[in-house]
Amino acid sequence: MALTIFSIMVVLLLLGFPMMIPLIVGAFVGFYSLFGGFGQLETMVQQMMAGIRPASLIAVPMFIFAADIMTRGQSAGRLIDMVMSFVGHLKGGLAVSTAAACTMFGAVSGSTQATVVAVGSPLRPRMLKAGYKDSFVLALIVNSSDIAFLIPPSIGMIIYGVVSNTSIAELFIAGIGPGLLILVLFSIYSVIYAYRHNVPTEEKATWGERARAVRQALWPLGFPAIIIGGIYGGIFSPTEAAAACVLYAVFLEMVVFREIDFSGLYETAKSTGLITAVVFILVAAGAAFSWVISFAQIPQAVLEGIGIDEMGPIGVLFVISIAFFIGCMFVDPIVVILVFVPIFAPVVKSVGLDPVLVGTVITLQVAIGSATPPFGCDIFTAIAVFKRPYMEVIRGTPPFIVMLLSVSVALIFFPQIALFLRDLAFSK
Amino acid sequence: ASAETWRYAFEEALDEVQGKYAQKFKEEIEANSDHEVQLFPYGTLGESVDTMEQAQAGILQFVDQSPGFTGALIPEAQVFFVPYLLPQDDEQLFEFFRTSKAINEMFPELYAEQGLELLKMFPEGDVCMTTQEPVKTPEDLNEVKFRVMTNPLLVESYKAFGATPTPLPWGEVYGAMQTGIIQGQENPGFYLESTKMYEVTEVITCIGHNNFTTAVMANKDFYDGLSDEDKELVQNASDAAFEYILEYQSGLQEKSLENIAKAKPDMQINILSEEERQPFKDKAASVEEAFIEMTGDSGKEILEQFKADLEAVK
Amino acid sequence: MTPVTEDNHSSQLQSQTDTTGTDDAPVGPYRSTLPGPLGTIDNAISRLESVMLAAGVLLMAANTIANVVGRFVFQSSIFFSEELNSILIILITFAGISYAARHGRHIRMSAIFDALPPRPRKVLMIFIAFVTAVFMFGLAWYALQYILTQAGRGRLLPALQVPVWWTLVWVPFGFFMTGLQYLLTAIKNLIEPDIYLSTSVLEGYDDNEREV
Numbered sequence: 001m002a003l004t005i006f007s008i009m010v011v012l013l014l015l016g017f018p019m020m021i022p023l024i025v026g027a028f029v030g031f032y033s034l035f036g037g038f039g040q041l042e043t044m045v046q047q048m049m050a051g052i053r054p055a056s057l058i059a060v061p062m063f064i065f066a067a068d069i070m071t072r073g074q075s076a077g078r079l080i081d082m083v084m085s086f087v088g089h090l091k092g093g094l095a096v097s098t099a100a101a102c103t104m105f106g107a108v109s110g111s112t113q114a115t116v117v118a119v120g121s122p123l124r125p126r127m128l129k130a131g132y133k134d135s136f137v138l139a140l141i142v143n144s145s146d147i148a149f150l151i152p153p154s155i156g157m158i159i160y161g162v163v164s165n166t167s168i169a170e171l172f173i174a175g176i177g178p179g180l181l182i183l184v185l186f187s188i189y190s191v192i193y194a195y196r197h198n199v200p201t202e203e204k205a206t207w208g209e210r211a212r213a214v215r216q217a218l219w220p221l222g223f224p225a226i227i228i229g230g231i232y233g234g235i236f237s238p239t240e241a242a243a244a245c246v247l248y249a250v251f252l253e254m255v256v257f258r259e260i261d262f263s264g265l266y267e268t269a270k271s272t273g274l275i276t277a278v279v280f281i282l283v284a285a286g287a288a289f290s291w292v293i294s295f296a297q298i299p300q301a302v303l304e305g306i307g308i309d310e311m312g313p314i315g316v317l318f319v320i321s322i323a324f325f326i327g328c329m330f331v332d333p334i335v336v337i338l339v340f341v342p343i344f345a346p347v348v349k350s351v352g353l354d355p356v357l358v359g360t361v362i363t364l365q366v367a368i369g370s371a372t373p374p375f376g377c378d379i380f381t382a383i384a385v386f387k388r389p390y391m392e393v394i395r396g397t398p399p400f401i402v403m404l405l406s407v408s409v410a411l412i413f414f415p416q417i418a419l420f421l422r423d424l425a426f427s428k
Numbered sequence: 429a430s431a432e433t434w435r436y437a438f439e440e441a442l443d444e445v446q447g448k449y450a451q452k453f454k455e456e457i458e459a460n461s462d463h464e465v466q467l468f469p470y471g472t473l474g475e476s477v478d479t480m481e482q483a484q485a486g487i488l489q490f491v492d493q494s495p496g497f498t499g500a501l502i503p504e505a506q507v508f509f510v511p512y513l514l515p516q517d518d519e520q521l522f523e524f525f526r527t528s529k530a531i532n533e534m535f536p537e538l539y540a541e542q543g544l545e546l547l548k549m550f551p552e553g554d555v556c557m558t559t560q561e562p563v564k565t566p567e568d569l570n571e572v573k574f575r576v577m578t579n580p581l582l583v584e585s586y587k588a589f590g591a592t593p594t595p596l597p598w599g600e601v602y603g604a605m606q607t608g609i610i611q612g613q614e615n616p617g618f619y620l621e622s623t624k625m626y627e628v629t630e631v632i633t634c635i636g637h638n639n640f641t642t643a644v645m646a647n648k649d650f651y652d653g654l655s656d657e658d659k660e661l662v663q664n665a666s667d668a669a670f671e672y673i674l675e676y677q678s679g680l681q682e683k684s685l686e687n688i689a690k691a692k693p694d695m696q697i698n699i700l701s702e703e704e705r706q707p708f709k710d711k712a713a714s715v716e717e718a719f720i721e722m723t724g725d726s727g728k729e730i731l732e733q734f735k736a737d738l739e740a741v742k
Numbered sequence: 743m744t745p746v747t748e749d750n751h752s753s754q755l756q757s758q759t760d761t762t763g764t765d766d767a768p769v770g771p772y773r774s775t776l777p778g779p780l781g782t783i784d785n786a787i788s789r790l791e792s793v794m795l796a797a798g799v800l801l802m803a804a805n806t807i808a809n810v811v812g813r814f815v816f817q818s819s820i821f822f823s824e825e826l827n828s829i830l831i832i833l834i835t836f837a838g839i840s841y842a843a844r845h846g847r848h849i850r851m852s853a854i855f856d857a858l859p860p861r862p863r864k865v866l867m868i869f870i871a872f873v874t875a876v877f878m879f880g881l882a883w884y885a886l887q888y889i890l891t892q893a894g895r896g897r898l899l900p901a902l903q904v905p906v907w908w909t910l911v912w913v914p915f916g917f918f919m920t921g922l923q924y925l926l927t928a929i930k931n932l933i934e935p936d937i938y939l940s941t942s943v944l945e946g947y948d949d950n951e952r953e954v
């Protein structure tokens with residue numbers, strides 16, 4: 001059954017159907033063959049609703065809204081001008097700043113989709129103007145956003161920790177090493193890219209110009225203050241921080257800068273709603289599809305077939321990596337963690353792997369998977385927000401996937417990348 | 429009888445109490461028949477409300493849902509959230525679940541109205557608070573933002589204790605505790621251990637107000653359609669799993685707290701004495717009235733039967 | 743009136759190109775291509791959908807902020823805040839999918855499609871629109887059944903204490919309207935010479951896509 005469903009889905013996808021249709025048809029076929037008819041399709045509707053129920057999803061429309069107000073108004077421009085006054089003269093400076101901004105924002109907000117929008121919307125046009133190719137820009141934004149999975153707080157790690165009975169505090173610390181390693185690799189690649197494509201640099205700004213740029217950006221610097229200070233200071237949850245950003249953006253652009261009026265706000269809200277709907281219907285359809293996979297116990301069947309019980313620790317880590325990578329290509333990462341972790345738990349225990357290492361490996365795969373075609377929420381979000389065709393959004397992805405996969409392999413052979421900080425912090 | 433595949437979903441991970449019960453149930457069924465039981469832990473088929481609906485629709489044959497979630501469907505099930513109702517003593521508690529007329533006769537009727545055959549109700553452990561500061565009296569909870577499930581009686585209880593009940597999705601609790609948005613939450617001991625709540629809090633306080641209870645049920649049409657032989661199989665497996673879980677339970681709370689103390693030696697664990705609990709009991713008296721107000725005569729009847737059943741096991 | 747100087751003129755241009763935010767070409771007012779009273783109804787529904795989208799997002803922001811203020815200033819959380827947000831997200835999603843269908847904004851992978859010559863492309867477009875419509879109508883039907891089941895069970899939202907099925911009424915309607923849009927797109931492609939992505943949008947991505 002699984003093979004038939006996947007084949008139908010890929011064909012529909014390639015023919016150019018709206019992306020929700022392959023997922024919906026996959027779920028339809030699954031329900032039909034599981035229950036011998038359409039008698040249980042109400043459960044498909046139920047799971048679609050369940051897919052968009054989680055309260056943390058609210059952060060996505062809120063950050064989209066805030067980012068859109070900032071970008072239509074002056075806030076975003078002023079912030080970027082400030083960053084450019086410091087890095088504009090460096091080859092690849094803007095790209096590295098974008099990657100770092102994605103990492104930071106994603107780490108704090110906990111939402112990779114929100115990161116794509118909040119950092120991508122203002123920075124993408126600036127990078128295009130600076131001479132970067134769109135395929136590179138899009139891939140950089142989508143993939144850097146996913147580093148967020150590894151940097152605490154990480155919802156993926158919390159769920160892994162609970163399901164596998166592993167210390168979440170240790171997981172958090174273990175994620176930092178690989179997360180930063182990826183950021184470094186992306187930065188190096190960005191600089192190489194800038195040299196190879198001879199992306200022009202700006203003239204080095206004087207300290208006077210820099211001071212002016214900082215002054216110009218004083219009001220908008222409230223945004224990072226709200227997000228970072230608010231969340232780590234225990235004032236907001238990430239979702240609430242997003243809403244607070246909306247409020248602050250409305251205040252800046254409507255009262256301080258007077259760049260947006262009420263009809264502008266209404267239009268912005270409307271287009272935020274539109275993007276949200278276009279992405280969330282895919283989240284909903286994806287949830288219904290994952291339910292079918294989980295209910296039919298397809299992962300269990302596949303894993304039984306490959307004889308994981310006879311492998312050593314390295315082999316097990318490889319199988320885990322591949323399983324999560326493939327799972328996340330098609331299905332929501334959280335569901336993949338919930339379904340796969342219990343399946344792997346016995347073998348992880350019997351070969352004596354450190355559950356913290358396994359959790360880090362899994363989180364990394366989840367990050368890679370959600371930016372990997374064909375199905376990936378961050379890709380969908382980028383398409384919806386930037387209005388670029390699917391192929392263009394994924395064209396620049398391969399080098400990033402290669403870098404991410406090398407980190408996975410490195411992590412398997414050199415667990416210290418993840419465990420060094422953990423051992424230091426917990427004096428093991 | 430021909431071999432069938434039965435599906436069973438529960439609200440916890442495989443190694444937590446509901447998972448242990450489900451594994452024992454599966455083992456019994458499979459040892460005594462050709463049937464297969466597939467287990468679906470938390471989240472693999474959706475959340476608690478989803479799996480409950482799937483059981484009602486007959487997609488799942490068995491489901492474990494705690495009365496805290498069933499309250500929206502069967503209001504009387506919230507009787508388990510009336511504070512200081514259940515006994516602290518394990519033997520009394522277990523005997524109550526074995527013999528209670530409310531649990532074994534009255535609740536099955538209420539569940540049947542929802543298309544469910546109630547198989548067993550069982551306790552999962554004494555609910556304790558984890559907070560940043562010690563809690564010795566209700567005054568210590570003043571202005572403490574305390575995460576509770578979105579359950580009206582639980583909210584009522586913590587308001588009565590003097591805390592500020594704060595709703596928060598479970599997935600955000602660890603992070604919110606770490607950053608300080610909330611300063612307290614409650615759960616049974618084994619769950620405090622498995623969800624690592626102790627990593628982000630300093631004090632565990634047990635005031636004995638509640639024992640987290642859960643219920644296992646079957647789809648009623650499915651159950652009614654079983655052969656007598658299979659019905660007996662299901663009942664026997666339920667009984668065996670029930671006795672197994674009570675056995676597993678005794679000492680579990682202490683062991684969980686010990687494990688926490690081992691993992692985090694400077695964790696303060698306070699089990700309040702009878703005298704210390706009294707002020708909490710006094711404050712919580714109003715919650716019982718709230719329960720009767722919410723559920724009317726039918727709730728009152730259940731509550732009274734509960735008390736009679738409890739008296740009988742003392 | 744401010745005189746158009748070189749300076750603010752170029753900044754205006756820049757802000758136009760820079761605003762990739764969400765919608766470079768703002769989604770303009772929708773004009774139904776249905777005849778007579780049907781067209782009027784279609785226009786009214788489109789308008790209702792756009793109001794729901796905007797109001798949904800604004801309410802969500804207000805609700806979330808109010809909860810923070812409540813917790814900090816008044817020491818009490820809004821207990822229905824989370825439930826209200828989940829109702830709003832359903833409203834936004836299901837008003838939005840039909841709105842997106844009208845404006846040809848659903849995400850698709852069109853690489854192979856775009857490479858085809860016009861005639862097969864048109865045939866494929868009709869097929870895609872028709873099949874999509876069928877599945878949308880199917881989901882509308884099962885969503886309706888699901889609501890009826892929910893209504894029969896009488897489950898309530900724990901904090902708001904309203905029946906769960908109330909929060910879902912827009913779901914079958916959204917699926918149905920989306921199906922209708924795709925059906926109309928199929929018909930439009932059958933009777934018109936051009937290739938239409940939706941009833942009001944000609945094919946082509948971004949630059950050459952135009953609203954008619």
Ligand code: NA
Pocket residue numbers: 106107108109110148149150151152153154155
């Ligand atoms: Na993070």
Ligand code: NA
Pocket residue numbers: 328329330369370371372373374375376377
């Ligand atoms: Na993916």
